[in-house]
Amino acid sequence: MVSRLVLGCGAVGQRLIEKIASRDGDLEVICGDRDRVETLRNDNVRAKHADPADPDIAREAAPTTVDVVVVAGDDAERNVRLARQAAAAFPDAFRMAYTGVEPTDDQRAALGEAVHRVVDPGSATAAYLTDLVASEEGVQARRLRRTLRRIDGTLAVIMHDNPDPDAIASAVALSRIADTVGLDAVACYYGDISHQENRALVNLLDLDLRQLGPDDDLNAFDGFALVDHSRPGVNDQLPEDTPTDVVIDHHPPRAPVEARFVDLRSDVGATSTLMTGYLDQFGLEIDRTVATALLYGVRIDTADFSREVSAADFDAAALLLPHVDTGVLERVESPSVSTDTLETVGNAVRNREVREDVLCSCVGEIGDRDALAQAADRLLDMDGIHTTVVYGHADGVIYLSARSRGSDLDLGETLRSAYDQIGSAGGHADMAGAQIPLGVIGEVEGDERLDRVVRDVVTDRFFDAVQDTRLDRPASFSTETGSFEFPFAAADPDAPGDSGA
Structure with missing residues (x-):
């Protein structure tokens, strides 16, 4: 169950609280405005009239484990103090801060150092804020962040054997996300990248990938993440008993998947779509390299948005497109034939x-x-x-x-x-x-x-x-089909289409 703590409550904060109060999980509000506190209590929201800048009061009122801290006052300078306090008191929580009204550039910068997501007045709609702190995607993003933060050392982000563009792009994106939480990550694969278009993608974008072999010492890594497949030893050359920290995949599994963090969504057409969502939830600026790789991954796995495509795939494409290097994409799609x-x-x-x-x-x-x-x-x-x-x-x-x-x-x-x-x-x-x-x-x-x-x-x-x-086949048979987990080791190794098919 998600636990949320709101420090301060201005006009924007009150709208946010009204939106998330009905969601599952604990919600605690600390606010110095007695009238707002009474209004919230009348709406059955647990609210405490106290100074949210007092760290002892915040810790006392907070749930045992705080997953999300929101700084939601209207005063910009006060929000900076609250954000710094939250960072010290709740270092493992996802922290978001509203800038307040008319913040200075220095205040924005200070907030950015103390929290994971800064929201300015232009984007501070209740629906937008609710999506960040209370939606399923927001919850998953915070769980992923916590999982990555708990890995001490180097994370190996493992693609399936002979990776296709979706696997390549997803591994690169997850490595970038890991980097933002201070975790060293390496995008790795077994087998070969032999398809001309896939090689062109890697070379033109200068992607930093590590090819592993059967004799490589996996003890060099302190954590393992699987992208675009879901079980160690199935379409990769990891030992089957490899302890896995993260699994992100769009293929439905054929057996139970065990990892500290698991995101399996077969209702989207590409793992790159899921990774685009995480970049957005993390509030990260999507650079040219990652955006180009991810859009190509979505396009290939959905056959240019014609196979098993979902609304999320189109949303991901719309988010990525402004950052994509279309010149690179054109060159990737016109490689020489060997x-x-x-x-x-x-x-x-x-x-x-x-x-x-x-x-x-x-x-x-x-x-x-x-x-x-x-x-x-x-x-x-x-x-x-x-x-x-x-x-x-x-x-x-x-x-x-x-x-x-x-x-x-x-x-x-x-x-x-x-x-x-x-x-x-x-x-x-x-x-x-x-x-x-x-x-x-x-x-x-x-x-x-x-x-x-x-x-x-x-x-x-x-x-x-x-x-x-x-x-x-009966006369009424429908040829529509869902996606499958790629269950074998590189049967059709790295076509630019779905993983080896």
């Missing part, structure tokens, strides 16, 4: 097998797993094709990437039906991926024979699943 990708696309075209509007193609051994996603995207442009699956093998694993446009198939469900018994699969209705250990095929001699056996296993299972899905 030789590996061109070769993979060519092999996919040559080896394609088409049944009705569905294309499946084996490209053999691959050097760049990301090229599968780009090949699947490009083959969708072939006349009469609505669904594509492109797959190849590397390092003892078969990797599949699937895309669909205007089809009646749910690709995530279809791939799970085809491959869950021999591997892992998942994704969205129009974008999915899978991976299958080559070991399920058994011993095979020669690359040519291996490719043939792989085709027999993968292609036949896929077309059988497509047929079963269409035969089982």
Whole structure:
């Protein structure tokens, strides 16, 4: 339960108290204006007539644990004194201060040093203040702040393996937030960033990311945060028993998630949307680098606001857009195509097998797993094709990437039906991926024979699943689908689309 303490009560403060009095949690008001105190008491608000500048009175009247302190008087100089007192008495609480009427620049600066959020008269509407101190998002932001403050040392912000733009941007944003509370944070990932657009994003924005390997000593970190995935050891290479401090993700989990702070919201289209909200709640100025990365993350995970998009995604975009470097975005979206990708696309075209509007193609051994996603995207442009699956093998694993446009198939469900018994699969209705250990095929001699056996296993299972899905589909079936947690290790590693799908 949230506990709130209000010090001072001018006209703005009274409107705020009226708004939040009905919210869950404790509320205590200390005010030197007897008439205002009587008015609040008549509204069943716990109010004490006393000098809020007296630290002993504030501590005595406050709840056992104070989560939020609001300085809400009308006098600017007095608010500065109250804010400093609150910082000394309640260092772990989220502190917000109203500037008061006609504050000087020095008074604004002094408030900024003592509290987390300064509100000036122009923005001090009751609805705005209530959102900061009493909304669910405000409560979550304060819980995140407390969790970060309690980490002593260095925080590793872990993306999922072979991270996509949403994971990259979210990790960078959380690292910036950690920095504002005095916590050293490092955005980390296992695997590779091989997709041309993803590499361009990192290089053009000069993002500071650390690539981890299996032999890296995790004891160098004192805390762990997961972004765009929710469990250690699932789509990252952390040990499964890694104690986790923070989890922020937009995929619904398939198992219980354990961490000191958990924010799982599958009703938004991107984790970048959630991180934009936290930057706003923390009152942080969003710089060009973070804004550009976050907007790209939202756009990619929602397929340019056309897939599983929510009002929150549009709100995030509107907040980010004024700070975005559109020139960088244009360059990110027009990277050069690698030789590996061109070769993979060519092999996919040559080896394609088409049944009705569905294309499946084996490209053999691959050097760049990301090229599968780009090949699947490009083959969708072939006349009469609505669904594509492109797959190849590397390092003892078969990797599949699937895309669909205007089809009646749910690709995530279809791939799970085809491959869950021999591997892992998942994704969205129009974008999915899978991976299958080559070991399920058994011993095979020669690359040519291996490719043939792989085709027999993968292609036949896929077309059988497509047929079963269409035969089982009732006439009233809806193709709408929710988002899925990416449940496997980089099946379609780092397409600019959803995490590996």
